[in-house]
Amino acid sequence: MLALFARSFSPVDGIGAGMRVCPLLARHIAVEISSDRVKPTFGQRTYSVETPGKTLSIGIRREGKNRWERRVALSPKVVERLVKDLNCSVYVQPSTKRIFGDERYAKAGALVQEDLSNADIIFGVKEVAINELIPEKTYVFFSHTHKGQPYNMRMLKEIMDKRIRLIDYELMTDDNLKRLVLFGAFAGYAGIVDSLHGLGLRLLASGYGTPFLHVGMTHMYRSLFDAKAALRMTGLHLEHEGLPRSLGPTTIVFTGAGHVTQGAKEVFECLPHEYISANDLKPLVEGDDFDPKRIYACQVKAEDYAVRKDGKPFERQDYLAHPELYESVFHEKFAPYATVIVNGIYWDRRYPRILTREQFKHITADAENRGRKGPKLMALADISCDFEGSIEFMNKASTIDSPFYYYDPLQGTYHNNIEAPGIQIMSIDNLPTELPLEASEYFSKALSPFVREMLKDNFEHPVVARATITDLDGKLVGRHQKLLPSIEKYGTPAPPVVKPNAKVLVLGSGLVASPAIEYLLKNPEWSVTVASADLAEAKRLARGRPRVPVEQLNISDAQNLARLIEETDCVVSLVPAALHPVVARECLKQRTPMVTASYISSDMKALDAEAKNLGVTIVNEIGLDPGLDHCEIMRIIDHAKKEGGVVKKIVSLCGGLVSPESSDNPIGYKYTWSPRGALTAALNAARFKEDGKIVTIPGPELLQSARPLPIYKGFNFELIPNRDSISYAEMYGVADGTEAKGLDTILRGTIRYTGYCEIMDALREFGILSLANASGTLGVNSGHGTWAESLQHLLGAKSTSKTDLKTSVVYRLLGGASSRKWTPEEVERVWGALEWFDFINPASKLSWPANVESPLMVDLLAGVLSRRLALTPHERDLVVMHHEIGVLRHDGKTRQDISSTLVLYGEPNGHTAMSKTVGLPVAIAAEMIVKGELTRPGVLAPLASDIYTPVLARCEEQGIRFLEKVTTTQL
Numbered sequence: 001m002l003a004l005f006a007r008s009f010s011p012v013d014g015i016g017a018g019m020r021v022c023p024l025l026a027r028h029i030a031v032e033i034s035s036d037r038v039k040p041t042f043g044q045r046t047y048s049v050e051t052p053g054k055t056l057s058i059g060i061r062r063e064g065k066n067r068w069e070r071r072v073a074l075s076p077k078v079v080e081r082l083v084k085d086l087n088c089s090v091y092v093q094p095s096t097k098r099i100f101g102d103e104r105y106a107k108a109g110a111l112v113q114e115d116l117s118n119a120d121i122i123f124g125v126k127e128v129a130i131n132e133l134i135p136e137k138t139y140v141f142f143s144h145t146h147k148g149q150p151y152n153m154r155m156l157k158e159i160m161d162k163r164i165r166l167i168d169y170e171l172m173t174d175d176n177l178k179r180l181v182l183f184g185a186f187a188g189y190a191g192i193v194d195s196l197h198g199l200g201l202r203l204l205a206s207g208y209g210t211p212f213l214h215v216g217m218t219h220m221y222r223s224l225f226d227a228k229a230a231l232r233m234t235g236l237h238l239e240h241e242g243l244p245r246s247l248g249p250t251t252i253v254f255t256g257a258g259h260v261t262q263g264a265k266e267v268f269e270c271l272p273h274e275y276i277s278a279n280d281l282k283p284l285v286e287g288d289d290f291d292p293k294r295i296y297a298c299q300v301k302a303e304d305y306a307v308r309k310d311g312k313p314f315e316r317q318d319y320l321a322h323p324e325l326y327e328s329v330f331h332e333k334f335a336p337y338a339t340v341i342v343n344g345i346y347w348d349r350r351y352p353r354i355l356t357r358e359q360f361k362h363i364t365a366d367a368e369n370r371g372r373k374g375p376k377l378m379a380l381a382d383i384s385c386d387f388e389g390s391i392e393f394m395n396k397a398s399t400i401d402s403p404f405y406y407y408d409p410l411q412g413t414y415h416n417n418i419e420a421p422g423i424q425i426m427s428i429d430n431l432p433t434e435l436p437l438e439a440s441e442y443f444s445k446a447l448s449p450f451v452r453e454m455l456k457d458n459f460e461h462p463v464v465a466r467a468t469i470t471d472l473d474g475k476l477v478g479r480h481q482k483l484l485p486s487i488e489k490y491g492t493p494a495p496p497v498v499k500p501n502a503k504v505l506v507l508g509s510g511l512v513a514s515p516a517i518e519y520l521l522k523n524p525e526w527s528v529t530v531a532s533a534d535l536a537e538a539k540r541l542a543r544g545r546p547r548v549p550v551e552q553l554n555i556s557d558a559q560n561l562a563r564l565i566e567e568t569d570c571v572v573s574l575v576p577a578a579l580h581p582v583v584a585r586e587c588l589k590q591r592t593p594m595v596t597a598s599y600i601s602s603d604m605k606a607l608d609a610e611a612k613n614l615g616v617t618i619v620n621e622i623g624l625d626p627g628l629d630h631c632e633i634m635r636i637i638d639h640a641k642k643e644g645g646v647v648k649k650i651v652s653l654c655g656g657l658v659s660p661e662s663s664d665n666p667i668g669y670k671y672t673w674s675p676r677g678a679l680t681a682a683l684n685a686a687r688f689k690e691d692g693k694i695v696t697i698p699g700p701e702l703l704q705s706a707r708p709l710p711i712y713k714g715f716n717f718e719l720i721p722n723r724d725s726i727s728y729a730e731m732y733g734v735a736d737g738t739e740a741k742g743l744d745t746i747l748r749g750t751i752r753y754t755g756y757c758e759i760m761d762a763l764r765e766f767g768i769l770s771l772a773n774a775s776g777t778l779g780v781n782s783g784h785g786t787w788a789e790s791l792q793h794l795l796g797a798k799s800t801s802k803t804d805l806k807t808s809v810v811y812r813l814l815g816g817a818s819s820r821k822w823t824p825e826e827v828e829r830v831w832g833a834l835e836w837f838d839f840i841n842p843a844s845k846l847s848w849p850a851n852v853e854s855p856l857m858v859d860l861l862a863g864v865l866s867r868r869l870a871l872t873p874h875e876r877d878l879v880v881m882h883h884e885i886g887v888l889r890h891d892g893k894t895r896q897d898i899s900s901t902l903v904l905y906g907e908p909n910g911h912t913a914m915s916k917t918v919g920l921p922v923a924i925a926a927e928m929i930v931k932g933e934l935t936r937p938g939v940l941a942p943l944a945s946d947i948y949t950p951v952l953a954r955c956e957e958q959g960i961r962f963l964e965k966v967t968t969t970q971l
Contacts, residue, residue, distance in 0.1 A: 055088050056455050059119025060110075061141075062093035065126040067730045067737045068219075068400045070097055070436040071183075073123040073140070073169075074451065075444040076104040082448075083109035088455050091119045097736040099436035114641075121454055126430070130155055130936075131944070135162035138454070138472070143168045146469060147348055148486035150613035154937065156469075156483065157491030163474035165459075171467040172450060179259070180463060181446045186432035186439040187383050188263025190218040192342060193227050194434070195381030195426050196234075198404050199340060202378050205418040208244050211237035218434035219400060224267075227435075231270035239272050242292040248376065249290035251281065253338040254299040255354065255390075260344035260383050261299070271295050278304040278333065285337040285376065298334070302345075305330040305354055323351040331359035335377055336367070343382045347390035356392045360423075361409040368410075379424040383431065387609075396606045397429040490613050501525045502930045505564055507553070507583060508574030509537040511672060512597070512623075515911045516572060516919035517541060517548060519958070520927065531564055555579045558586070565590045570926045572596070580604060584618055584939075591616055593929045597623030597922050600939060608939040617934060619925045621941040623918035625654040628955065629881060630941060631921075631948035632900050632962050636885045637732055638945060640898075644890030647734040648744045649897075651884035653709065653719055655751025656914045659876040659905055660715075666833035667760065668753030670871040672912055676862040679769060681750070682760055683858075686721035688747040689740045697721060703764060704820050706757035711882050711901060718757060719749040731943065744886070751880050755829070762830040763861065765818055766809075767794045770857040774848075777857055785846045787839040787864075800842050806831055837864055877906040879913040881962075897967045904960060917960060924954045 060079075063069040074082075079090050090110040094102050102112045116122055117134055124141040133139070133155075143166060145156045159166050172181040193215065200212030211234045221227040243250055252268065254261050272294040276284060281298045284290060303314045306326045319326055335341070335355055345354070363377070382394045393407045395414070406415050408422035415422065432439040453461040459468065469480045476483055504520050506513055509532035520528050531553040532538040542548040553560055555575055565571055565586050573583045573596040580596050581603040587594045588607065591614055600620045611618050621627055629652050637647055657663070658670045671678075686697040686705070697705050702720060709717040725748040730737030740746050763769040767777060768790075775782055778790050788800040795808035809831055813822040822830075838844040847863025849855050871877055881902040888895055906912040911919075925942075928934040928950055942948045955961075 055086050056120035056457055057089035057091065057118060058082075058451070058455065059091040059116035059122040060093065060105075061116070061122060061124035061128065062095040062098070063125055064129065064132075064733075066399070066430065067097070069126055069430060069433050070099045071125045071433050071443070072098060072100060072440045073125055073444065073447060075441050076100050076108040076110075077441070078444045078448050078451075079105060079110050080108035082451065082455065086452065086455055089118070091116050096741040097738075099440055123451075127152060127155060130158045133158055133162055133164060135164065136472075138165040138167065138459075140167040140169065140454075142170055143469065144170075145483070146171060146480065148483050150486065150490040151609035152612075153483075153487050153490035154612055154615065157487050159470055160474040160476070160487075163472065164470065165472045165474075166469040167454075167464065167467045168469055169447070169467065171469070172447075172463050173466055174463070181443065181450070182259060183432035183439050183443055184259030185263035185266075186224075186435050186442070188260040188265070188344065189224055189227070189267050190431040190434040191260070191344075191381050191383035191426070191428075192264040192267045193218040193221075193231070194403055194428065194431070195340060195342060195379060196231070198381075198424050198426050199379050201404070201418060202424045203247075206378075208247065210243055211241065217400070217403065218431070224435050224438050228267060228270050231267065235271040238295075239293050245292050247292075247339075249284055249292075249296050250339045251285065251296045251298065251337060251376075252340045252342060253281070253334050254297060254342045254344065255301075256343070256345035256384075257299070257301055258344060258346065261342070264342050264344060264381075264383065265297070265299070268295075268297065273297055275299070281334060281337045298338075300330075300334060305333060306352065326352055328352045328354045330354040331356075331363060335360065336363050338377050340379045340381060341377065341391075343380065343384050343391055345384060345390055347384065347386050351390070353392050354390045357409065357412065360393060361412070364409045377423055380426065382425065382427045385427050385429045393423075394425055394427050396427065397609075398425065398427045399602075400428055400430075400434065402602055403428055490615070501527070502569045503567060504528045504570050504572060504926055504930065505568035506530050506572045506574060507555070508532055509534055509541050510574060511912060511915040512574055512919040512922070513541055514919065515916045516574070516923040516926075517545065519920055519923040521545060521547060523927070526930075529564065529568065555582055561586055562590070565592050568592060570595065570930050572922055572926050574922070577601065580620075581607070587618065588614055588616055593617040593619075595619045595622060595922055595925045595929065597621070597627060597918050599626055600941060604939055612938045615937045617929055617937055618939045619929070619934070619942070619947065620939060622921045622925045622947075622951070624656075624879065624914065624921070625881065627921050627942065628902070628917060628952075628960070629654060629883070630943055631952050632881075632902075633732060633883055633885070634943050634945075634948050635952060636883070636898055636900065637734060640885070640887040640896075645887040645896070646742075647732075647885065648742075648888050648895075649884065649886030650728070650732065650734070650743070650746045651749075651882075652728075652747070653749045653751050653880075653882045655717070655880050657751065657753065657878040657880060658871060659878045662871070662875040662877075663753055665869060666829070666836050667756045667869075669756055670869045670875070670877070671866055672871050672877060672914060674862060675865045675869070676858060679760075679858050679862055679865075680771070681722075682720070682757075682769065683764070683771065684723055686723055686725070688721050688725035688745075689743060690745050690747060692744050694726070694739065695721075700764070701819065703757045703761035706752075708754065709751060709882075711880070712903075715880075716754045717751050717880070718754045719751055720757060722748045722750050725749075731941075733943075751882070758826055759830060759833045761820060762813065762833070765812065765820070766791070768857055768861050772857050774846075774855045774857050774860050778846075780846075782848050782855065786842060787837075787844045787846060788842045790846060791834070791839055802840055805834075805840055809834070837868060839864075871912070874908050876908055877912045877914055879904045879917050893971050895969045895971055897969070898964060899967075900962045900964045902960065902962045916958070920955055920958050920960060921951055924951050927954075 060074055082088055083090060092105045092110045092112050093114055094112050106112050121138040126142060145152045146168060169181045173179050194217055196212050196215045197217050200210055200215055203210050204213060215234055218227055254265060274294050275297050278298055278300050284296060302319055305328050306314060306319055307329055308325055309327055382391055385397060388395050398405055403426050404424050406422035406424055450463055453464055468477055471477050506517060506528055509530055517528050520526060527547040529549050529551060530538045530541050531551040533554050535552040538550045542550050555561060571587055571592055571594040573580055573594060577598040580598055584594055584604060584607055588610055593616060621630060633652060640647055682703055683699045685699045686702055688695055706718045706720050709719040711717060725746050726740045727737045729735035729740040729743055729746050735741055735743045760769060778785060778793055791805055792800050795812055797808035798804045810827055813827050834840055847860050849859050849863055852859055883900040885898045904913040904917060942951060
């Protein structure tokens with residue numbers, strides 16, 4: 001088949017000079033490519049109304065909602081025409097990830113600058129952050145407000161308060177209310193490609209290898225043309241090999257008839273296919289007369305699944321006018337017989353859902369009762385992306401990074417395990433940005449006539465007027481006045497709790513809790529309830545402290561958790577990170593703010609829209625690292641930007657250590673809690689950018705990459721790169737998160753005393769620091785064996801004698817088998833460490849952990865280290881955080897290098913430095929919320945000055961202080 005594709009190429013007109021295309025593909029593509037854009041195959045009416053008037057100026061925003069958003073509303077080509085024809089000023093915010101580079105806009109006649117305050121009309125694609133809205137301007141973007149979407153009512157209220165005129169592309173329609181400016185077709189194009197990619201993965205997890213495995217995500221293709229060509233190749237494989245007949249017919253049900261569905265169908269038709277009627281779907285699936293070398297498709301409209309409750313026949317106008325008289329039978333006629341549902345319908349709450357949770361549960365149970373593992377339905381591509389809308393169990397947007405999640409209807413639970421029961425859901429809410437070039441050019445061309453009218457101050461043009469939600473005074477216009485109740489309900493954040501007798505709930509009773517409780521109790525009328533599964537530990541924390549009631553609580557006890565959250569004014573969650581989403585969801589139900597030190601997980605991030613909707617503040621990443629690192633870095637970056645500087649370098653390093661006098665062991669390290677996390681971190685790969693080059697270090701080589709860190713002469717430090725540093729460039733607002741274009745260096749790392757990595761790398765080399773199963777690796781059952789026997793097994797030693805073990809250690813490290821070049825001196829230090837850890841002693845038994853079903857080798861090592869290297873009460877720990885920020889000054893001739901360093905020792909028989917640097921920022925954030933100083937809703941990290949400024953100031957009052965040094969160099 002590949003030979004068939006490779007031979008007999010011939011030129012095709014319109015493809016481009018020198019490009020040759022297989023005849024099998026030629027007939028599909030001749031009409032789809034023009035010299036500069038891909039055009040949807042369905043028509044579009046052109047508007048052109050000339051109205052004299054003054055010429056306004058426009059601005060083009062840098063998109064910031066997520067890192068994948070690369071689209072623009074106005075292309076350089078359109079900008080060039082506007083400047084030439086209307087002599088207007090165009091201001092473009094610089095962007096390193098936009099599909100069109102800054103230089104293209106500059107060449108088109110635009111001014112590329114950060115400040116858009118001179119622009120009269122500001123264009124964007126996605127919603128604008130509240131703090132970025134400039135008062136008394138006209139904004140044009142997809143606002144997602146006209147349906148009263150709760151999660152954007154706060155933004156709409158801010159628009160009204162700032163007297164902004166809001167115009168929404170979604171409402172730009174002709175006289176028949178047909179949309180004129182839209183990305184819909186491109187959402188369909190990308191949505192079907194992504195869903196076929198997901199189907200291939202889902203089928204593989206079910207035990208079926210299919211040609212769909214060779215379909216990539218849309219963004220992996222350079223263009224729509226390339227994506228279609230790849231699907232046609234997949235189609236050739238299907239025609240040649242077919243799909244496993246045991247799967248039955250592969251069926252796709254398309255809902256709707258708009259641009260989204262048309263776009264999805266257009267791309268789908270690159271595969272061998274056959275359309276069948278709505279009435280033919282069930283007989284096809286239940287029979288045996290089908291062709292496994294083609295995909296069957298069925299497009300259904302409202303008349304196919306909506307029936308009147310009183311039995312009268314369906315009438316479309318009646319359905320549109322009185323949808324409450326209808327109910328859906330989609331769950332009976334289509335859902336049980338579809339392999340994939342591609343949902344592209346318009347839906348609002350007046351209409352019946354096409355598939356509810358209960359209906360899908362019934363379908364699944366019925367299938368299992370008939371002897372199937374589940375229903376035929378494997379995947380949902382919800383391109384419409386209405387949360388809990390027409391398909392009720394689609395409850396959140398997925399992302400281009402994590403495009404799929406799963407819903408188990410029998411358990412009513414969501415998960416990310418592709419092999420577990422449930423339907424795969426793809427609900428990416430910005431699909432067109434996977435085709436940023438074609439989508440932007442098409443959209444820009446459609447928008448251009450109406451931009452011309454706005455530039456002439458003709459906002460009475462019928463298309464522009466229909467799309468206007470608020471006028472120049474920020475008042476809702478026409479039918480949009482019905483949004484007022486939604487704005488009153490959702491647009492105002494929950495009133496801040498400012499009362500003298502506030503109650504704070506602390507969940508968890510670990511080391512971090514004590515300094516947090518102590519700080520909160522400085523407010524004399526406040527009480528702090530400690531709820532923990534470990535009642536004895538909670539009582540110990542409360543001992544000697546007034547106003548600290550104690551509760552025993554298991555987070556899985558939903559009733560007790562709800563009761564405690566209901567009675568409190570702010571929740572401080574110090575439980576394991578995996579439990580934070582459980583706590584957060586209950587906080588949202590009670591509209592209670594929450595603070596935690598942990599990273600923002602995907603599950604927490606998914607709650608952002610709901611938190612904004614309800615006006616609830618959930619602060620995350622407010623400990624040490626993450627936490628104080630964000631605060632100090634953003635303080636420096638924001639100051640540099642205000643002075644017109646450009647950030648070129650970010651280095652952020654942190655280490656939880658012991659004081660030098662307590663570092664008397666082979667690795668110079670001691671632990672205040674389980675060492676497992678620190679050990680597994682040493683096995684992660686790292687990716688960073690240094691001196692303009694992107695560096696990737698595989699996990700097995702990480703410890704070998706350690707380098708000296710000369711912060712102070714009195715410390716002998718080394719640093720190890722830490723995971724993906726480049727992604728932080730976007731978080732800090734200085735570059736994109738894929739290549740960090742514009743930055744010379746971005747590096748995050750871990751600080752250790754010199755020698756730590758050397759010993760740990762040897763343990764990795766021996767297989768002790770490993771994620772392998774312990775019993776399988778050592779050939780012994782859990783609870784048995786000694787360390788000497790384990791070393792003999794791992795190193796292939798003749799016996800467990802000291803001589804034989806040392807001979808094997810020397811041979812392993814110096815014999816050429818190691819990926820690292822060891823010196824005899826280093827080998828001697830490794831041997832000394834093995835003796836110190838008691839690994840050579842024949843009587844030293846393996847440390848099998850309790851309550852771990854299948855321990856890993858790292859678990860055995862963690863057991864040894866937690867006993868031998870525990871920090872005793874009279875010893876001090878040490879926290880060191882060090883930042884280096886390089887800034888090119890506004891004159892372009894001067895460089896500033898700013899270093900900022902925190903060094904904090906713990907207290908003998910008191911709080912550790914680690915517990916203070918985590919617990920105090922958490923407590924300060926909670927205090928700010930309770931006192932009404934922080935009211936911004938959503939799932940937040942401390943990246944804005946309303947959080948980081950007071951946190952840093954109050955930490956300094958508590959002795960947590962950064963020392964800054966600035967060096968200036970003339971270039």
